[in-house]
Amino acid sequence: MFKNFEQLFKFNDQLFELQKKQIIVFIILVLFLKFLLTVPSNSNTDIEDLKINVNTASLEELQRVPYIGEKTALKIIKFRENYGYIENINQLKNIRNFKRFKYYIKTK
Numbered sequence: 001m002f003k004n005f006e007q008l009f010k011f012n013d014q015l016f017e018l019q020k021k022q023i024i025v026f027i028i029l030v031l032f033l034k035f036l037l038t039v040p041s042n043s044n045t046d047i048e049d050l051k052i053n054v055n056t057a058s059l060e061e062l063q064r065v066p067y068i069g070e071k072t073a074l075k076i077i078k079f080r081e082n083y084g085y086i087e088n089i090n091q092l093k094n095i096r097n098f099k100r101f102k103y104y105i106k107t108k
Contacts, residue, residue: 067100
């Protein structure tokens with residue numbers, strides 16, 4: 001395969017250079033992914049800001065809430081139309097899956 005030691009050393013040098021390039025590319029890729037996946041911590045964000053207001057939400061907005069489908073969203077809107085402003089989320093406790101979606105909604 002190799003006629004002399006010079007060819008063998010040349011081959012090893014080429015292989016070494018290729019491995020160095022692969023390692024550099026791998027490190028760059030890892031750093032890039034770490035940068036992309038790092039979520040900036042914003043101390044001004046409150047969990048209450050992420051909740052949906054059931055008094056002002058549209059059908060589509062309500063359906064984005066986990067455990068609220070079209071039927072449940074329609075029930076919430078119908079409740080809102082029949083009884084007016086919802087002052088406490090516990091007023092919706094008779095709606096299916098209330099115990100699951102109550103953590104994602106607010107009234108004010």
